[in-house]
Amino acid sequence: MGFDADTGRLDVTPESPAYGTKLRWSAPKLIEAANTTVRGANMRTLNVLSPAPGKAGPATAAAAPDPRPTMPVGPVHTRAPASDGYHQALAAHQATRPERHVDPTIAQAIEAQTHALRELSRRAFPDPDPDSIENTRAKRRRDAKATHAQALRRARAERAQRGSTAAGVQAPSDRRTA
Known part of the structure; x- marks a missing residue:
């Protein structure tokens, strides 16, 4: 919408609230990029205004998406299948991982504590x-x-x-x- 050289404020009107949010989040990067690209711009703040209502100009009309919904042609995959290297690394890790050894005295202590707590619970309730x-x-x-x-x-x-x-x-x- 405009740039005030005295205050270093750039006013921007996004097309939608989502774009406005994205601009607010990336404002520090945009300010730095503008100051390095345009010498003497001295931009200090990015003021994101509320989205403009209604009228779409020629640039936004051409970029508007098709209102008809599209159906996916095949099954949708959210992740790529794991590579062979991943499976090899996982197998190597599992082969070298030490087995867990449980000390019998610790196991007995755990069992005794569990039994005592259950007995206290039974007495309380x-x-x-x-x-x-x-x-x-x-x-x-x-x-x-x-x-x-x-x-x-x-x-x-x-x-x-x-x-x-x-x-x-x-x-x-x-x-x-x-």
Whole structure:
């Protein structure tokens, strides 16, 4: 679009956002190439403007791709097959690669550690069965009811003891608590 020699700024309008992104990424190389190619250009910045809408001039109309999609003629290969040299180098590497020797004491230590960790996990999370959750809840409800009944019995006994003490009857000294 234009070059300002005073500030060293080149304004560029790309045809598409993709070209604009590519220009932004390669701006340092473009600035260096422009300064080495054109003596005295003193270009310092590349200002990439937003893409120009709509009108295609004669240069862009000629370069526009064919809108009809093309079908591939044969199978698409993403990589070239490996060369014979590659296969030879791979075979040589595999032939000279040392075998892994496992120390039996290390293997035993690994096995013991794995067993201990599984045992700790089993103790921490004893039964993942959902029925056990319901069993646990039922047991807690029974325990709570038993504790509640015991507390009621104790309260009644203490109330009866206070009533008999007030009437002049001596309370037994060996009273039991729950």
